[in-house]
Amino acid sequence: MSTLKIKKDDMVKVIAGKENGKEGKVLSVSPKTGKVTVEGVNMLTKHTKPSAGNPNGGIVNKEGPIDISNVMLLYKGKTTRVGFQVKDGKKVRVAKATGEVID
Numbered sequence: 315m316s317t318l319k320i321k322k323d324d325m326v327k328v329i330a331g332k333e334n335g336k337e338g339k340v341l342s343v344s345p346k347t348g349k350v351t352v353e354g355v356n357m358l359t360k361h362t363k364p365s366a367g368n369p370n371g372g373i374v375n376k377e378g379p380i381d382i383s384n385v386m387l388l389y390k391g392k393t394t395r396v397g398f399q400v401k402d403g404k405k406v407r408v409a410k411a412t413g414e415v416i417d
Contacts, residue, residue: 318345318382319396319407321417326385327393328355333380337388341377349379356380389416 320326320340327337338353356378364371386393387409395410407416 317398318343320350320382320385320387325388326350326352327388328352328380328384329386329393330384331380340385342379343382344379347379348382350382350385351377351379352385353377387416389414 320343322340322343324340325337326340328334333355336352336355338355341351341353343350354377357375358378360374360376362368362371362374368374387396388394389409389411392411394412396416397408397410398405399408399415400406401415408414409416
């Protein structure tokens with residue numbers, strides 16, 4: 315798979331699916347499956363057994379992964395597509411809307 319345009323700690327907006335319109339920070343990226351986990355989006359209810367780390371067990375809410383094609387990068391409060399350019403011998407991400415270097 316090619317280089318992913320979304321990285322951990324990026325702010326993204328969900329553009330498709332039941333969580334459409336929500337924004338959040340990327341908690342994890344899985345390049346192998348093409349999925350991202352976004353803070354506060356696609357909340358799942360998980361029933362856990364008692365263990366050493368969680369002696370009571372019970373019901374835990376956590377974020378589930380969503381497809382990377384369903385999120386769009388937020389740059390300066392606006393959604394933008396992402397491109398790549400080589401600047402000073404280094405490959406950098408560029409916001410397609412403004413042409414500015416992201417990182």
